[in-house]
Amino acid sequence: xxxxxxxxxxxxxxxxxxxxxxxxxxxxxxxxxxxxxxxxxxxxxxxxxxxxxxxxxxxxxxxxxxxxxxxxxxxxxxxxxxxxxxxxxxxxxxxxxxxxxxxxxxxxxxxxxxxxxxxxxxxxxxxxxxxxxxxxxxxxxxxxxxxxxxxxxxxxxxxxxxxxxxxxxxxxxxxxxxxxxxxxxxxxxxxxxxxxxxxxxxxxxxxxxxxxxxxxxxxxxxxxxxxxxxxxxxxxxxxxxxxxxxxxxxxxxxxxxxxxxxxxxxxxxxxxxxxxxxxxxxxxxxxxxxxxxxxxxxxxxxxxxxxxxxx
Amino acid sequence: xxxxxxxxxxxxxxxxxxxxxxxxxxxxxxxxxxxxxxxxxxxxxxxxxxxxxxxxxxxxxxxxxxxxxxxxxxxxxxxxxxxxxxxxxxxxxxxxxxxxxxxxxxxxxxxxxxxxxxxxxxxxxxxxxxxxx
Numbered sequence: 001x002x003x004x005x006x007x008x009x010x011x012x013x014x015x016x017x018x019x020x021x022x023x024x025x026x027x028x029x030x031x032x033x034x035x036x037x038x039x040x041x042x043x044x045x046x047x048x049x050x051x052x053x054x055x056x057x058x059x060x061x062x063x064x065x066x067x068x069x070x071x072x073x074x075x076x077x078x079x080x081x082x083x084x085x086x087x088x089x090x091x092x093x094x095x096x097x098x099x100x101x102x103x104x105x106x107x108x109x110x111x112x113x114x115x116x117x118x119x120x121x122x123x124x125x126x127x128x129x130x131x132x133x134x135x136x137x138x139x140x141x142x143x144x145x146x147x148x149x150x151x152x153x154x155x156x157x158x159x160x161x162x163x164x165x166x167x168x169x170x171x172x173x174x175x176x177x178x179x180x181x182x183x184x185x186x187x188x189x190x191x192x193x194x195x196x197x198x199x200x201x202x203x204x205x206x207x208x209x210x211x212x213x214x215x216x217x218x219x220x221x222x223x224x225x226x227x228x229x230x231x232x233x234x235x236x237x238x239x240x241x242x243x244x245x246x247x248x249x250x251x252x253x254x255x256x257x258x259x260x261x262x263x264x265x266x267x268x269x270x271x272x273x274x275x276x277x278x279x280x281x282x283x284x285x286x287x288x289x290x291x292x293x294x295x296x297x298x299x300x301x302x303x304x305x306x307x308x309x310x311x
Numbered sequence: 312x313x314x315x316x317x318x319x320x321x322x323x324x325x326x327x328x329x330x331x332x333x334x335x336x337x338x339x340x341x342x343x344x345x346x347x348x349x350x351x352x353x354x355x356x357x358x359x360x361x362x363x364x365x366x367x368x369x370x371x372x373x374x375x376x377x378x379x380x381x382x383x384x385x386x387x388x389x390x391x392x393x394x395x396x397x398x399x400x401x402x403x404x405x406x407x408x409x410x411x412x413x414x415x416x417x418x419x420x421x422x423x424x425x426x427x428x429x430x431x432x433x434x435x436x437x438x439x440x441x442x443x444x
Contacts, residue, residue, distance in 0.1 A: 035340035042348060072366035090385060093433065097365040101358035109350045116347040185434070247338065287340050301338040
């Protein structure tokens with residue numbers, strides 16, 4: 001921790017000391033103006049498409065016909081099968097060529113726009129955002145819920161020390177998923193994958209995957225994007241490639257008014273206000289920090305060559 | 312809940328203006344959003360146009376139904392009907408069902424994945440057919 005106040009996650013109001021000097025964050029529908037409306041629209045369209053595939057699959061399967069497998073539109077399947085595909089030229093069960101194309105799209109996007117897949121497209125990230133939005137909504141309208149969350153934050157403050165090491169867990173999950181799939185010829189991560197559990201609701205999903213999904217969504221009521229922060233192997237792969245992206249956020253120390261709103265608004269808990277160039281592998285490119293910044297030019301997306309993502 | 316912020320960032324000397332260190336082109340947020348959509352949809356579009364984006368192993372790129380041919384066991388998939396697999400490999404269905412202790416009245420149209428148990432799986436069937444020759 002630094003000398004900065006502890007960061008409040010899912011905080012529905014700005015710090016009182018900030019009022020009067022900087023703009024308060026927009027809430028509700030007002031928050032959907034500008035690029036955030038664009039982002040939410042993209043997330044919604046993708047989520048509706050996924051829902052349509054799942055429903056369509058259930059309908060055509062009930063009629064005894066063939067439909068698009070929901071698992072065939074999971075990018076991580078392409079990453080899981082990459083070793084068997086490159087060494088033996090075959091896909092592991094439940095993987096199709098569409099998974100490889102999607103994996104390529106995600107990784108190319110990671111290079112060109114950092115973690116934008118997670119912040120703009122991933123439906124599981126969108127669901128966590130919705131859970132966090134619900135949490136903030138309830139806290140704003142139910143004083144007891146606000147006080148309860150504040151008390152919970154205080155009592156959980158000691159857990160801050162495990163936040164950073166816990167973020168490394170997703171890289172372990174990524175290594176295990178790729179190695180296990182190559183070693184055993186089946187997707188070892190599939191049984192605990194909350195995304196597969198969601199896609200296969202009522203069909204083949206295991207109970208464990210549903211438990212992980214439930215824990216993720218309940219956890220998102222208290223901590224922004226818990227799955228993305230700590231366990232998502234696709235986010236880990238994304239972050240590794242994003243390290244080489246020429247696109248990055250830059251904070252101008254000369255223009256910044258040190259309001260700390262960028263840090264508070266970051267759903268991934270990145271200390272934006274502490275850095276001049278944000279190269280964190282956890283950045284999901286959601287631009288919440290840019291939107292929250294009250295000073296034009298203080299926080300901007302920039303592209304720099306040569307590649308490397310360093311200042 | 313209070314959690315520490317991720318400090319995995321690169322901090323440079325705040326007294327050095329970035330513009331002097333190395334000029335960089337600003338990306339408007341909306342342009343960034345358009346880039347995200349264009350790159351993601353573009354790759355998928357290229358995959359679809361080239362016939363690479365196949366969401367099912369049940370049909371070919373031309374939309375024709377894939378059926379077991381009895382050439383290699385790796386072509387056996389969980390969605391295939393057990394009767395079709397038995398026919399393709401010239402194995403009497405009752406023999407196949409008995410080998411895996413499956414009910415004798417199992418319908419030939421039943422998908423392999425719907426029959427999975429401790430004794431029966433696609434992998435086990437592949438191994439059995441391979442060993443049987």
